[in-house]
Amino acid sequence: MTDVTMDKIVSLCRRRGFVFPSSEIYGGLGSTYDYGHYGVLMKNHIRSLWFRSMIQERDDMVALDSAVILNPAVWEASGHVAGFTDPLVDCRTCKLRFRADRLEDSQCGRRPSMRPGEFRECDLTEARQFNLMFQTQVGALEDASSVAFLRPETAQGIFINFKNVAQLARRKPPFGIAQIGKSFRNEITPGNFLFRVREFEQMEMEYFVPPDEAERWYEYWIEQRLQWYLDLGLRRSQLRVREHSAEERSHYSSGTSDIEYLYPIGWQELEGVANRGDYDLTQHTQHSGTKLEWVGEGGERYTPYVIEPAVSIERIFVAMLVDGYDEEVVAERDRTVLRLHPEIAPVKAAILPLIPRNADMVTRARSLHEELRRRWLVEYDDGGQIGRRYRRQDEIGTPWAFTIDDQTLEDETVTVRDRDSLAQERLPLSSVAAWLDDALQRPWESPKR
Numbered sequence: 001m002t003d004v005t006m007d008k009i010v011s012l013c014r015r016r017g018f019v020f021p022s023s024e025i026y027g028g029l030g031s032t033y034d035y036g037h038y039g040v041l042m043k044n045h046i047r048s049l050w051f052r053s054m055i056q057e058r059d060d061m062v063a064l065d066s067a068v069i070l071n072p073a074v075w076e077a078s079g080h081v082a083g084f085t086d087p088l089v090d091c092r093t094c095k096l097r098f099r100a101d102r103l104e105d106s107q108c109g110r111r112p113s114m115r116p117g118e119f120r121e122c123d124l125t126e127a128r129q130f131n132l133m134f135q136t137q138v139g140a141l142e143d144a145s146s147v148a149f150l151r152p153e154t155a156q157g158i159f160i161n162f163k164n165v166a167q168l169a170r171r172k173p174p175f176g177i178a179q180i181g182k183s184f185r186n187e188i189t190p191g192n193f194l195f196r197v198r199e200f201e202q203m204e205m206e207y208f209v210p211p212d213e214a215e216r217w218y219e220y221w222i223e224q225r226l227q228w229y230l231d232l233g234l235r236r237s238q239l240r241v242r243e244h245s246a247e248e249r250s251h252y253s254s255g256t257s258d259i260e261y262l263y264p265i266g267w268q269e270l271e272g273v274a275n276r277g278d279y280d281l282t283q284h285t286q287h288s289g290t291k292l293e294w295v296g297e298g299g300e301r302y303t304p305y306v307i308e309p310a311v312s313i314e315r316i317f318v319a320m321l322v323d324g325y326d327e328e329v330v331a332e333r334d335r336t337v338l339r340l341h342p343e344i345a346p347v348k349a350a351i352l353p354l355i356p357r358n359a360d361m362v363t364r365a366r367s368l369h370e371e372l373r374r375r376w377l378v379e380y381d382d383g384g385q386i387g388r389r390y391r392r393q394d395e396i397g398t399p400w401a402f403t404i405d406d407q408t409l410e411d412e413t414v415t416v417r418d419r420d421s422l423a424q425e426r427l428p429l430s431s432v433a434a435w436l437d438d439a440l441q442r443p444w445e446s447p448k449r
């Protein structure tokens, strides 16, 4: 079995243009990243698959795109100004800062010979609460009245729009409001590549339900979200659901379960599903003076409870890469392959003329590329030996390659090579689009054990 380390993932991402360290020519800026071509394509697929399952395929959901900078009163009401903090300690010996509750994971006072949990005498300051929200200034005035925050979650944008989206449209619970957008957190110890970053793209959905149905919908959404990952090919053995203890839960939550993935750094939260009760709508009702509740035709009224599945594209991105990364020896040559679900793979198919100097092959390959690109992200590649081109496509996870060769010129057929099995079959050039359409709809299971 391939030993998948975060270093291998980082190196492949860089080598193949998925992700680069940001501001690199200026020495970088810790734990910020830029996405290259294949990273952008893969992120787009993750985003639209989430959107499809949350919005397109359901009758009980609407979309929202709220602002990043909100009235600071929102964050007072939500509890973020007072409570969105991590305990911070400074080490006078190491001259670094750490999360006091994660010292055993940090390098503070560590020497290679030490056992886990053992520390060198470190000179730590008392822990103090550090607010994770990024502060900024709105307008030209630089005083307390202009302080604002970059949102640390997209959820509050949904709650403050409850009146616009739900009340005015007379939407009856259960129904959901979903949004995708950037969130920002001034994490004390970001790291592990994209796993914990300061700028990330959240996909959150707030599902408003009658209070006495909250527990049922909480269970329902845990199930739904877990199944979504399984349908996208993540291996069952690498996923688990872990319920938070009462001490671990956020201030707003009356029940939270994490869908965890076995990352190279151990079991970690991929997505959280929380029962937020009526905390947020009640808080915003009290602080804004606007009543946020559901009112039925017959005068029935109540503040709905909220079930929230929340995840970042970054955590899914890393989980997919780790789950897909594989190394093997084929015909005495090393092969690195990303065994991604075809829907997640950045490029769906490669079109390759076997001999790039052969004008007839190039013409046919180009025309097949033109036909397929109208419907899918496909790539034409005539750079170098065919073996090298296959390996390049394997490394970016392209599920199929169509090769135009001598026989194509005789009988108008092409070979299709399967990324996972390496099996090759011939099919008529004219049926490639229908074949690909069909292949993309077939269920896919990871061949990795």
Ligand code: GAP
Binding pocket: 152, 153, 154, 155, 185, 187, 194, 195, 196, 197, 198, 200, 202, 204, 269, 270, 271, 272, 308, 310, 311, 312, 314, 315
């Ligand atoms: N609205 C609820 C909320 O924001 P959270 O558990 O703090 O809850 C939700 O965040 C999800 O956002 C997490 O499950 C994770 O997928 C993602 N996330 C949180 N902080 C992150 C970070 N620093 N970098 C990448 N993803 C992050």
